[in-house]
Amino acid sequence: MLELKSLTKTYKTGDKALVDVSLTVPEGQVVGLIGPSGAGKSTLIRCINRLVEPTDGDVLLSGSPITGQDQRKLRAMRRRIGMIFQEYALVERLTVMENVLSGRLGYVGFWTSFTRRYSADDISRAYGLLDRVGLMQHADKRADALSGGQRQRVGIARALAQEPELLLVDEPTASLDPKTSRQIMRLLIEICAERNLPAIVNIHDVPLARQFMQRIVGLRAGEVVFDGAPDALNETVLTEIYGAEDWNAMRRNAEDDDSAEAETAALMAGIN
Ligand SMILES: Nc1ncnc2c1ncn2[C@@H]1O[C@H](COP(=O)(O)OP(=O)(O)OP(=O)(O)O)[C@@H](O)[C@H]1O
Numbered sequence: 505m506l507e508l509k510s511l512t513k514t515y516k517t518g519d520k521a522l523v524d525v526s527l528t529v530p531e532g533q534v535v536g537l538i539g540p541s542g543a544g545k546s547t548l549i550r551c552i553n554r555l556v557e558p559t560d561g562d563v564l565l566s567g568s569p570i571t572g573q574d575q576r577k578l579r580a581m582r583r584r585i586g587m588i589f590q591e592y593a594l595v596e597r598l599t600v601m602e603n604v605l606s607g608r609l610g611y612v613g614f615w616t617s618f619t620r621r622y623s624a625d626d627i628s629r630a631y632g633l634l635d636r637v638g639l640m641q642h643a644d645k646r647a648d649a650l651s652g653g654q655r656q657r658v659g660i661a662r663a664l665a666q667e668p669e670l671l672l673v674d675e676p677t678a679s680l681d682p683k684t685s686r687q688i689m690r691l692l693i694e695i696c697a698e699r700n701l702p703a704i705v706n707i708h709d710v711p712l713a714r715q716f717m718q719r720i721v722g723l724r725a726g727e728v729v730f731d732g733a734p735d736a737l738n739e740t741v742l743t744e745i746y747g748a749e750d751w752n753a754m755r756r757n758a759e760d761d762d763s764a765e766a767e768t769a770a771l772m773a774g775i776n
Pocket residue numbers: 515516517519520521539540541542543544545546547548
């Protein structure tokens with residue numbers, strides 16, 4: 505379980521990025537974090553793994569505090585948090601397998617990380633994860649030979665190799681087409697359910713969030729202005745989160761995506 509208690513971040517510039525944010529994410533729950541640019545979504549995620557130092561408040565993971573730890577304890581704490589990134593953050597010249605194994609680096613000593621000689625357990629775990637994300641046959645390919653969706657699957661397998669207690673997911677589908685985005689979201693949701701993992705997913709795409717998330721938290725100017733089920737995310741709430749102009753523009757873009765995809769599907773059906 506992840507607990508945020510009155511989390512506040514004011515940058516040195518005076519920007520109030522988070523104002524008194526309190527949230528509890530139970531095991532197995534996937535929370536979609538939405539909000540306009542500058543609402544504080546990245547700051548929230550970075551305060552949880554302490555890439556950004558909160559000004560005030562507490563973060564607790566499975567009951568133990570993340571805030572207020574020294575550097576050594578922080579390293580051990582970060583192992584417990586799996587990160588999944590928009591641009592995948594893979595080492596392009598390494599193989600898929602080596603990228604997944606790099607998820608174990610937080611657990612091994614300097615020499616193993618230098619020579620990259622992982623234990624038999626680590627290797628068999630990595631194969632299991634590659635199988636789970638559907639990439640077994642690509643294990644020995646270089647990461648730069650994969651498609652975007654396949655790369656994100658490697659990113660997911662690498663995060664899971666850490667055996668995390670929490671997943672922080674930053675715009676996982678922003679670089680993917682609509683169909684691949686849905687496949688990746690479905691995979692994430694299934695994996696969190698299977699492993700009883702809590703997750704926070706920073707997500708720009710409101711229709712995608714509505715389709716897949718069990719709970720949505722809406723941020724505006726650093727404050728939580730919505731916290732509830734996707735069904736409760738109606739026009740009024742979305743206008744409150746994004747403002748009328750931005751919300752309508754987002755809606756138009758989503759409709760364009762859907763009709764483009766329907767057109768492609770119709771074309772493909774005609775070809776086959
Ligand atoms: N390093 C920083 N120094 C000063 N201010 C910052 C810094 N990082 C973010 N901010 C400010 O904090 C606020 C929240 O920014 P943040 O990046 O968390 O928003 P966001 O919701 O993730 O936006 P986006 O969707 O565009 O990534 C903004 O006003 C931003 O200008």
